[in-house]
Amino acid sequence: MAKRLTLRYTNTNPTEAILGFQRQIVYHVHFWTLVAVAPLVLVQWSEHHLLLSVLLAIFCLNLVAVILYLRLRGRYLFKGRFFALFAIACTVYSTVINGHNGLFWGYPAIAAMFFLLSLREALVLNAIFIAVLAGVSFHRFPTPEFWRITCSLSLTATFVAVFAWLVGRMQSELTDLATTDPLTGCLNRSQMAEVLNRQIQLRERYERVASVILVDLDHFKTINDRWGHAAGDEVLCEAATRLRRRLRDTDFLFRIGGEEFMVVLPETRQKAAEELARQLLDTISVAPFSKDIQITASAGVTEVVKGETWSTWLNRADQALYTAKDAGRNRVMIMRGSELEAGQGTPVPNP
């Protein structure tokens, strides 16, 4: 065990970072659309297009509402659906009464929908939008122009759709890279606070229980020293696989240090967690790893207590683990509330 857990958490959560990035996009699209559309309310009014002017004014009110809500509450009001609705209505109606001058707004509207909506919603709405604009163009413009308009609108939608799809894929790949440990595939520390806090919220609000197990491989340094770092890496991967195999899909497995793993068990009381911890240590010690390496592990177990912070909860599990190490390793120690249960550390039979 290299050192005690660092319980200070800096805000480096990748999920939060992506949400922040999406909020920025929503903010900018709404803000710059407002800058472009607000003067058109007066222009259309002065040209006696009263209905269009009113439509544009309501569109602007929606833009202002979304911007303010985002600024004040940090939330995305209406999820871009009113934006799409008004952009489509205004562009189509403007094309009907203004011809090309209205149609030109269709191109930025197509792109904006891909920025604001989910890919599926943007594809469906843009298909409808382009079909309606094509219908209007067919009646309003000569046939060659209708084809040019329909093809250029479709090509714009295709380009932006491909771009949005690739950005979405890259985003999820980067999130995976940022949230998992590349060696073992376990979650890394960036997700720790979020997962533990979620369990604490469930405890506070719905009286749900949850437990944490810290598992630390014993004398891991000797493996590196004797068989080399690559063999040590193999043992870590295999240990993670063995732990994962014993866990449920709803449990969370983290690698939080060199040879230290954390298991978060939702809906699990301390008693059940203690039993599971013993089984986890068994899966590590029961069979040799590659190169016939034999290894054991120690574990600290504790259940979340109402009103505590995630760091207090984890600190208690950490203390239980240290006690297990001090007591001779290859055993489980549990810690309830604020007191370590004296003598409750249960040795796991040596392999």
Ligand SMILES: Nc1nc2c(ncn2[C@@H]2O[C@H](COP(=O)(O)OP(=O)(O)OP(=O)(O)O)[C@@H](O)[C@H]2O)c(=O)[nH]1
């Ligand atoms: N192969 C490999 N070794 C690692 C990795 N991360 C940390 N280590 C090694 O793990 C060892 C941990 O050593 P210690 O903290 O002394 O713990 P230990 O030897 O397991 O002793 P106890 O925990 O007290 O039983 C160090 O030698 C680290 O270099 C890794 O990713 N791969």
